[in-house]
Amino acid sequence: MTKELRALLQKLEGAKGEVRTLLAEDKTAEAKDKMDEVRSLQTKVDLQRELEESEARSLGTKTLDDNGKIEERDMVELEKEYTGIVLRALRRKQITSEQRSVIKEYEQRAVMNEGGTDPAIPDGDVGIVVPQDIQTRINELMRDWNDLSQYVTIENVSALSGSRVLETDADMTPFADVDEYGIIQETDNPKFTPISYKVKKRAGYLPLTNELLADNDANLLSYVTNWIARKAVHTRNTHILNLLNTLTPQSLGDLKAINTVLNVTLDPAISRSSIILTNQDGWNWLDNQVDGNGRPILQDDFTQPGRKLYKGRPIAVVSNRNLPTDGTNAPLFIGNLKQFMVLFNRRFFELASTREGGDAWRRDTTELRTIMRDDYVKWDEKAAVFGQLDVTPTP
Known part of the structure; x- marks a missing residue:
């Protein structure tokens, strides 16, 4: 978009705003006259846009193909x-x-x-x-710091509240046998569960020193994206763990109890796609278990070096500080967390800054405020089990 088109669009928006103001003041005649200017500006905008597109086609730049690839370059x-x-x-x-x-x-x-x-x-x-390129960097950093939202279902929304209808994992009856020329009977219907969400605002602020603001763009961006990512990870992890902790805990005394959860308690489809989420104490206990030949129970995940698997299920580890051990019982969540909960996320962080409000004026700093909006809703409670693993050292 050229400067000329931007200027025309700005004038058009200004004229529309004046019309709205006149209508609100019940000045119908003045509003009608102003609408003539709005129509004129709209015509100019359309012509200017058409002219730019025509020029772009003749130059072979910034035109749209069927896949919108050129538009992406313009973006x-x-x-x-x-x-x-x-x-x-x-x-x-x-x-x-x-x-x-x-x-x-x-x-x-x-x-x-x-x-x-x-x-x-x-x-x-x-x-x-926050610009999309910075948003992407923030998400990459969040993954590096073990953002638990990667294990749950994320639903991006644009409204502050709403609802979704999700299919329930219910029992089915088989199709009925039908004789030749027989009448086909009605079958059972799929079951659905309505889930409501109400996005909540979560925010924090950070003082930025004048020295940091005077630094180059790369350093400033690096600092801001790191801070947002750390805060976002901690915020999301806290709410995900809080929802998991609403499950009724059950005692897991040994590996056989864990196997029973995977083999019996969870539905086979859920079990196959499950993960094991625990803290450092639970991870340490699992990592020290060996079979009868002294070989470690956990296997290496060759697709992600450094990650371990238990019977093919990946293990995610949270610090003891954020997921503490209760006495000698370490938390061990087993299940498909994408089926267990939905994170309704209103995308894109917001930034605002001030050097007059808060303590910024007294400290001669600029305060940076970040806002994120989301909600965490339970979907299928049977898709996860809250186990308490006894990590008492064996004598």
Whole structure:
């Protein structure tokens, strides 16, 4: 998109805003006259867009093919420009009207205003969504720090509340036998479970020193993305573990008890796709178990070096600090967590900064605030078992 088209779009939005204001003030005649200007600007926008597309085709650039590949290249350029504006705003520098149009265009095209941000952003403020390229980096870092959300079902939503209908794992009856020329009878219907969600806002702030803000873009981005990733991982893990802890615990005295859970307690389809989630104490106990020939019970996962498997099921480990041992009983969750719960996630973190509010004015710093929105809902309670593994050292 050229500067000319951005300027026309900004004028068009301004004119529409004036019409809305006049209508709210019951100034119908003035609103009608202003609508003539809106129509004129809309025509100019359409013509300018058509002109740019025509020029782009003649040059062989920024045209859309059936797969939208060229549009993606244009989006990369837009995102790069948008990221620069985010960093500029973090440093409390003025945001021009042209840069505001870039913000509006990016949020409309990339995230469909999921951040719910106001296009009239004050100079130097950054109440806008984190760019997708930075969002990707944050997610990569979260995986490195063992984000437990990778093991559950994630449903990206754009509304603050709503519901989903998910199929229930219910008993089925077989199809009935039918004789030749016989009448086919009605069969049983699939069972569905409605799940409601209500996205909650979770946020935190971090003071940024002037020295950090004066550093280069790469260092500033690295610091901010690391901080957001750490906080997001801890937040998500806490809520996932809290939901798992609502299960009724059962005692697991040895490997035979764990085998019984996998072989009998869980449905075979659930068991085959299960993971084992435990803390450091539970991991240490499992890692020290050997068979009758002194060979370790756990196997190496050759697809992910460093990860271990128990009877083909991967093992995820959480620190004792975040998932503590109760006396001599270490928590051991066994099951398919993607069937157990759904994480309703309103995508894209939001950033805002200030140097006047909070302690920022007294400390001569800039405070960075991050907001994430999500909800954690139980789906199939029978898809996971909360075991308490006795990790008392054997004499």
